[in-house]
Amino acid sequence: MKITVLSGKGGTGKTTVSVNLALSLDNVQLLDADVEEPNSQYFLHPNFDKEESIYRKIPKIDQEKCTSCRKCVDFCEYNALAMMIDEVLVFPEICHSCGGCKLICPENAITETDRELGVLKHATNKYNVDFWQGELNIGEESSVPVIEALKKKADPNKDIIIDAQPGTTCPTIEAVVDSDYGILVTEPTPFGLSDLKLAAELMDELKIPYGVIINRAEEDSNYIIEEFCNENDIDILLKIPFKRKYAKLYSEGIPFVLKEKELKNDLQKVFRQIGSVVNEENHSN
Amino acid sequence: MKKITVISGKGGTGKTTVVANLSYLFNDLVLADCDVDAPNLHLLLNPKNEESKVFKSNKLAVKDQSKCIDCGICYDVCRFNAVDPISYDIDSYKCEGCGVCVAMCPEDALSLKLLDTGMIYNSTTRFGPMVHANLKIGSDNSGKLVSEVREKATKKAEQLNKEVVLIDGSPGIGCPVISSITGVDLVLFVTEPSKSGFSDLKRVAQVIKHFNIPALAVINKYDINEKISEKIEEYLINEEIELVGKISFSSDIVDYLRNAELIVEKDKDNKVSQEIKSIWKKVDKRLQKLN
Amino acid sequence: MKIAVTAENNNGYESEVNTHFGRAPYFAIVDTKTDKIDLIKNEAANASGGAGVSAAQLIADRGVEVLISGSVGPKAYKALTSGNIEMYIINHGTVREAVENFQKGNLSQLTSPNGTPRK
Numbered sequence: 289m290k291i292t293v294l295s296g297k298g299g300t301g302k303t304t305v306s307v308n309l310a311l312s313l314d315n316v317q318l319l320d321a322d323v324e325e326p327n328s329q330y331f332l333h334p335n336f337d338k339e340e341s342i343y344r345k346i347p348k349i350d351q352e353k354c355t356s357c358r359k360c361v362d363f364c365e366y367n368a369l370a371m372m373i374d375e376v377l378v379f380p381e382i383c384h385s386c387g388g389c390k391l392i393c394p395e396n397a398i399t400e401t402d403r404e405l406g407v408l409k410h411a412t413n414k415y416n417v418d419f420w421q422g423e424l425n426i427g428e429e430s431s432v433p434v435i436e437a438l439k440k441k442a443d444p445n446k447d448i449i450i451d452a453q454p455g456t457t458c459p460t461i462e463a464v465v466d467s468d469y470g471i472l473v474t475e476p477t478p479f480g481l482s483d484l485k486l487a488a489e490l491m492d493e494l495k496i497p498y499g500v501i502i503n504r505a506e507e508d509s510n511y512i513i514e515e516f517c518n519e520n521d522i523d524i525l526l527k528i529p530f531k532r533k534y535a536k537l538y539s540e541g542i543p544f545v546l547k548e549k550e551l552k553n554d555l556q557k558v559f560r561q562i563g564s565v566v567n568e569e570n571h572s573n
Numbered sequence: 574m575k576k577i578t579v580i581s582g583k584g585g586t587g588k589t590t591v592v593a594n595l596s597y598l599f600n601d602l603v604l605a606d607c608d609v610d611a612p613n614l615h616l617l618l619n620p621k622n623e624e625s626k627v628f629k630s631n632k633l634a635v636k637d638q639s640k641c642i643d644c645g646i647c648y649d650v651c652r653f654n655a656v657d658p659i660s661y662d663i664d665s666y667k668c669e670g671c672g673v674c675v676a677m678c679p680e681d682a683l684s685l686k687l688l689d690t691g692m693i694y695n696s697t698t699r700f701g702p703m704v705h706a707n708l709k710i711g712s713d714n715s716g717k718l719v720s721e722v723r724e725k726a727t728k729k730a731e732q733l734n735k736e737v738v739l740i741d742g743s744p745g746i747g748c749p750v751i752s753s754i755t756g757v758d759l760v761l762f763v764t765e766p767s768k769s770g771f772s773d774l775k776r777v778a779q780v781i782k783h784f785n786i787p788a789l790a791v792i793n794k795y796d797i798n799e800k801i802s803e804k805i806e807e808y809l810i811n812e813e814i815e816l817v818g819k820i821s822f823s824s825d826i827v828d829y830l831r832n833a834e835l836i837v838e839k840d841k842d843n844k845v846s847q848e849i850k851s852i853w854k855k856v857d858k859r860l861q862k863l864n
Numbered sequence: 865m866k867i868a869v870t871a872e873n874n875n876g877y878e879s880e881v882n883t884h885f886g887r888a889p890y891f892a893i894v895d896t897k898t899d900k901i902d903l904i905k906n907e908a909a910n911a912s913g914g915a916g917v918s919a920a921q922l923i924a925d926r927g928v929e930v931l932i933s934g935s936v937g938p939k940a941y942k943a944l945t946s947g948n949i950e951m952y953i954i955n956h957g958t959v960r961e962a963v964e965n966f967q968k969g970n971l972s973q974l975t976s977p978n979g980t981p982r983k
Contacts, residue, residue: 297611298744299585303769324745325583325776327769361921365632365672365685367914370921372947379939382914386671387652426779429748432653454584454744455610456710461666477830478616479589486611490710509831532797535822539767539798717913720887756884756935 289566290448292464295473296483298325298454301503301528302473304538306451307331308545309471310417312555317446320421321463322453323406323434330541334411334419342422342437343402344385344430349376353397360389360398381427406434408441415543418446431459439463447559456490464491468566470498471525471558476509481516488522497569499523499562504530523565525558574730575860576723576757578607580742580750582777586765587793587820590830591849592741593617594837596700598853602737604698605726606705607719607753609691614741617833620696620703628693628706630717632670632685634663640682647674647683666711691718693725702729716752719743723753737860746773746780754786758863761856762790762814766801774805778812788814789859791852795819815859818852821845867894867966868923869959870933874903877960883934886916892959893926896967901959916940924949932962932971941977953978 293306303320307328310318320328347360347369356374368383369376380403390398406424413419422438424431431453439462442448452463464470470491474484484500491498502513505527517524528534528544528551537544545552579595581588592614596604606614634647634655641661648656651674655667663674665688675683691708704726706718723740730738740757743749754760760781764774774790781788790809795802802819809816820826823845829836837846870888872880882888887909893902904926908918916936920943923931931944932952944951951974954962965971 297584297613299583301585324747325769325773327583327772330768330772363672363676365670367908367918367921370917370924370943370946372920372924372943375946377943377946379914379917379942381939382917384669384671385652386669386673387650388671388673388676391650391673392676424747426746426776431747455714457610457708457712457714458666461711465666477827478833479613479830482613482616483611486710493710512831530824532822535794535797539765539770539801541768724887 289469289563290442290450290467291469291471291562292450292452292467293471293473294452294460294464294487295454296456296485296487297479300473300475300480300483302454303327303331303451304503304528304544305471305473305501306449307543308551309555309559310449311415311543311545312552313447313559315446317418317420317443317448319438319441319448319450321435321438321450323422323424323431323438323459324453326421326423328419328451329411329421331543332411332413332415332417332419334413336409336411338410340408341404342406342408342434344405344433345387345400346380346383346385346403347378347389347398348401349378350397350399351375353395355395357394359392359394363388363392384430405430408434408438418443432462435459435462456486461490461494464496465494467496469562470496472498472500473503474500474513475504476502476506476512478512481512484513484516488520497565499525501525502527504528506530525561526554574736574738575759575863576727576738576740577759577761577856577860578740578742578754578757579761579763580753580777581744581763582746582773583770584744586763586770588763589613589617589741590826591763591791591793592739594835594849595853595856596698596739597835597838598850599737599739599857600700601735602701602739603726603730603733603735604701604703605722605738605740606703607722607743607749608741609706609708609718609722609749610714610744612705612707615696615703615705617830617835618698618700618703619833620698620705622694622696624695626693627689628691628718628721629687630690631688631713633665633668633688634670634672634674634683635686636663637682637684640680642680644679646677646679650674650677693718693721695725701735702733704729714749716748719749719752720755723755746776750777750780754781754784757786759860760786760788762788763793764790764805765794766792766798766805768801771801771805775808778814787863789817789856790814791817792819794822797822817855818848820848865896865930866926866928867896867930867932867963868892868926868928869894869962871903871959876901876903877958879903879959881934881954881957881959881962883955885931885933885936885940886919888919888933891923893923893928894959894963914939917943920944920947930966932966935978936974938977
């Protein structure tokens, strides 16, 4: 089963849920797809043992062959090419690696070179979680190819948990798009509710079943989220209470389940609940 | 007129709460919410919307089915896996609008169209005008909408002769955050003492560094982990980022937030309010000194 | 010689200068031989990316040799340098004042990018 943990905004507890869920299960793989800020590592004390670069293609102009016809410059939608005094300049930072200039060039004057976009890192850890993380290089803009490559590391013999980038833009979609289930993490504040609505809208559009975990839950304010979930028939999978102890553990990078058995049981229950929803979904399709 | 952007790298550090409370203290300013992925400032300031406009900037390939001969060339040339291998339909989430399929289609069945990216709003709050926006779900946040919000707010401030533009910055380390600090006079980091918060601070500070904008920092919830707070303080000194204050961990601030109220306004004597007020004084002083 | 000045509006020599090269609404192109002025709309101002590069292309194609603006980002700087276009700094005033100040030698030349890139 493939479960993606996501949220409309950052800082709601997405990584907390991903890591603690992974640590509550057997035979599990955790993929940190929040490639701009991969934070699961701070809770897993990983020993990184493998690293792979992810490259993208950047055009290279053969000035000998180039006749300055300008077709490539006119074609590029991203303004990544310019023609200055009969010479084509390439701006790799804004190139989207679509390969169009190479196809369009009538003189075959364009070839491509690799540019590192990010890295995938594998780690072992004492918790026995098979862990991969994607990391986008600073200054690069396109997370999607890194996330795509990361997802290829998914082991079909294991349950997969993906920690997605917060938000509802392309990188989040790429992480969640082929998952069996989405866990939406939120908190009982007006911010949490507003962002949860965005994430729920995204999941509805992608037609992926999902449920909600309320993090930093408090008796007298959970209604903010509960009302919305009840009205829209969304399962509330779990409430993780607001405790100073948790905030402290979080800051030190200590997974809560190591200190609280009850939470581990709860997360195992959540996992079984998700399993039955996904099963039902598969049968009805 | 001076522009200041508040950023955090990581989400959930209290950036927007700090912005909202600072706007009460500045009292007369122009606000911009550049967190267009998940805009939240309006939830605290309850702005009155005066004008909304559709914002278009993303291009997407669109197919004219009547001209399509199912040759599959579009599928072969697309590097973004945006063309379905069987139906040759375009997946609008994956299409990057590069135009390769359009150029290669032998039947002119494909074209690039400008699509709605989001909405942009001109509003007023009790502290002054506010420009905010939201991105359509699945749209690419290229930073263009962020630039637009920031520039509209700047224009407003020029027209109305306001001294300060306070910008709630974008999250992450990518293009949107760069767009939200472009051309501003000061950056204020709001960070928290956790391993991940510290790591994200370092990543985003590295991005901001080569723009040569003076930077200040606030450590929110500093007493959750004073050891990490100390490490952050050391880091800030080395990076020449002035620490303008620390805010205590308090459930009061969250309680006010839940009622869409500002702690500095409703509970002036609260420790947290005093801390934020002292931060504001330092930020304001620094703004005055810039010239 | 042709000089380009980034402009806020389309008001001939009296147009206000705009200080952001890539996203300026207009370019005033002044031919110093004839004093003729052309205001062209910066189509790149609305580009979703690479506005600076695109703007550099636009003025290079018009045969401009000198640019007067407030800030030029790193990518535009690279393009303009490759096109042998010299850059000079101004922060306010009208296009007329910008050109006059340039001709009197009052403006300082830009020798490294001073603007933040806007994608």
